[in-house]
Amino acid sequence: MVAVHLREEEFKGRFVLSRSVKHVCKLCRRENMKLFLKGERCYTDKCSFERRPYPPGQHGQSRVKFSEFALQLREKQKVKRVYGVFEDQFRRYFREASKSKGVTGESLLLKLERRLDNTIYLLGYASSRNEARHLVKHSHFLVNGKKVNLPSFELKKGDVIEVHEKSRQMNKILAGIESTKRREIPKWLEPMHTEFKAVIKDLPARDDVTFPVEEHMIVEYYSR
Numbered sequence: 001m002v003a004v005h006l007r008e009e010e011f012k013g014r015f016v017l018s019r020s021v022k023h024v025c026k027l028c029r030r031e032n033m034k035l036f037l038k039g040e041r042c043y044t045d046k047c048s049f050e051r052r053p054y055p056p057g058q059h060g061q062s063r064v065k066f067s068e069f070a071l072q073l074r075e076k077q078k079v080k081r082v083y084g085v086f087e088d089q090f091r092r093y094f095r096e097a098s099k100s101k102g103v104t105g106e107s108l109l110l111k112l113e114r115r116l117d118n119t120i121y122l123l124g125y126a127s128s129r130n131e132a133r134h135l136v137k138h139s140h141f142l143v144n145g146k147k148v149n150l151p152s153f154e155l156k157k158g159d160v161i162e163v164h165e166k167s168r169q170m171n172k173i174l175a176g177i178e179s180t181k182r183r184e185i186p187k188w189l190e191p192m193h194t195e196f197k198a199v200i201k202d203l204p205a206r207d208d209v210t211f212p213v214e215e216h217m218i219v220e221y222y223s224r
Contacts, residue, residue: 072221075214082211083112084129089152094222105215106206113204116143116161117151123191123198124180125163125173140167155200163196 066074080090097107112118117132120141126132133151135141141148142162143155155161163173177193185191188202 069221069224072217075217076221079109079112079213079215079218082129083115083118084133085112085152091222094218105219108218109206109209109213109215110204111154113209114155115151116141116148116153116155119155119161119189119200121176122186123161123189124177124183124185124193126176127172127179131172131176135167135172140164140170140173157200157203159200161198161200168196 076090080087085093093111094104094108097111098104100107117129117136120126120132120136121129125141126135136151136153137149139147139149140163142164143153144160145162147164167173173196180191180193186204186208188200188204188208190199190201192198
């Protein structure tokens with residue numbers, strides 16, 4: 001059994017861009033879970049994680065004992081990659097969460113859940129969060145009647161998201177809506193796909209974060 005002590009610097013060379021889509025399947029294998037970074041491909045037999053459910057590299061199938069720090073780092077990296085944010089952004093979210101009321105780790109996750117790009121993905125207007133970011137950046141969506149091209153825009157209860165009228169027949173958006181048949185839309189969102197709009201009827205709760213994550217380990221990582 002090999003003991004592994006990871007340093008954050010080790011990841012800056014290979015995975016410096018958290019938004020890179022060139023080798024995203026390796027990210028799923030590294031985190032030992034599907035991150036759904038390639039949209040429809042993740043639901044097919046072509047999914048690399050399904051074919052090789054072990055970390056990449058020549059020692060990927062070896063038995064590995066991770067240090068406590070390595071486990072904390074892996075948990076942070078996993079959440080960063082799910083939501084597609086850079087380290088500086090993630091640290092800013094953590095600082096804001098630590099100053100807010102409630103449990104820091106939970107507040108961190110819920111702030112990430114309320115990002116516009118994440119919400120667009122959850123509503124089904126994009127097949128992946130990465131695709132949602134691109135659509136938002138190109139002003140394909142309105143929030144409360146105004147164009148918003150900032151993926152990190154934080155939504156509030158009562159906000160109305162609408163697909164721009166000129167974008168409603170885009171293949172990506174129509175395909176994204178079709179993909180919701182494979183996944184459930186969270187109860188805090190009220191989609192009206194026939195009208196290409198949705199309402200934030202409530203703020204997300206911890207139970208709405210469905211992928212496995214131990215957020216207390218992220219808090220421990222930044223509290224060193």
